[in-house]
Amino acid sequence: MQGGTQLEVPGRYYDGMTSRAHRVVLRVQDGQACLEGEVQRREPLAQVRVSERTAHAPRKLTFADEACFEPDERAPLEALLQATGHRDGAVVRMQQSWRAVVTAFGALLLVLAVGYLYVLPAGAALVARMLPVSVERQLGQGLLGVLDRRVFDPTKLTAARRAALTQAFAHMAPPRDGAPPYQLVFRHSRIGPNAFALPSGDIVLTDQLVELLEDDQAVLATLAHELGHLHERHLTRRLIQGSVVAAAGTVLFGDASSLVAGLPALALDLRYSREAEQEADDYAAAMLRRNGIGLAHLERLFTTLQKLEDSIGTPPPYLASHPPSAERLERLRRQLR
Structure with a gap:
């Protein structure tokens, strides 16, 4: 005035x-x-x-x-x-203009989308690489116990069978240096064939998947895929991303208790991105090559899973977080040509 x-x-x-x-x-x-x-x-x-x-x-x-x-x-x-x-002021005038509000909202959505799709994954990867392995192990501590209570029973594979698979995989050299320590864990699953890696370093392999594949080297290809997830620290990266999103929700809505209470469920329910699965597939292929194992065994894995997927009409639990088996199979076959 x-x-x-x-x-x-x-x-x-x-x-x-x-x-x-x-x-x-x-x-x-x-x-x-x-x-x-x-x-x-x-x-x-x-x-x-x-x-x-x-x-x-x-x-x-x-x-x-x-x-x-x-x-x-x-x-x-x-x-x-x-x-x-x-x-x-300019901000007040913009608030009075629906065009300016729509433009600002669109710009905000664009910034959030770019941040979520590109900046957040890159930042999570950087943080994951900087984290000591001991911290990563603490993130996964107790998760196997939760799974044992919810979805797993003790393995029914014989001790000799478990020892043979464990020793065969232990003798395989990773495709590059710096592979993290791991522990192979056998379980009988209540939800069918499955295999996955936890931040604790546990690679869980179910009896049903071993029986389904009927090929020890295809089982080794599966384990190589899971070791790839550990080596690339995929789950830790996803945990960091999920925690950042949850923390942002806490800032917006003011309920920190939901972040703390939801972390265990977040760790169990996270799914890898398509890029992470492709990285793990490539890691498995490189590991098989280095150890003189033909990629036909990795192809057998994908073919078997595709048949299982087709027979039941929906992806089994092992495939729920993966790209379609047909897509993975076609991608592998392009490498074989």
């Missing part, structure tokens, strides 16, 4: 200390906001704050001591503000 005008705006004055409304008239003279009536007051316009314009409520003027003036009607005050050259 600036300048002077003869316009008068009737309204109510509140001194900021009581709830009593004083009847006054507002004028602007010589760069001063002047109140006359039950209260006499003059205040430099530079020290008067004008509230934002809204669709249904009139503005109010707030003085330096937090006393305020509210007009009886919005139109006279708007006219006075216009006459004194008052202009809302």
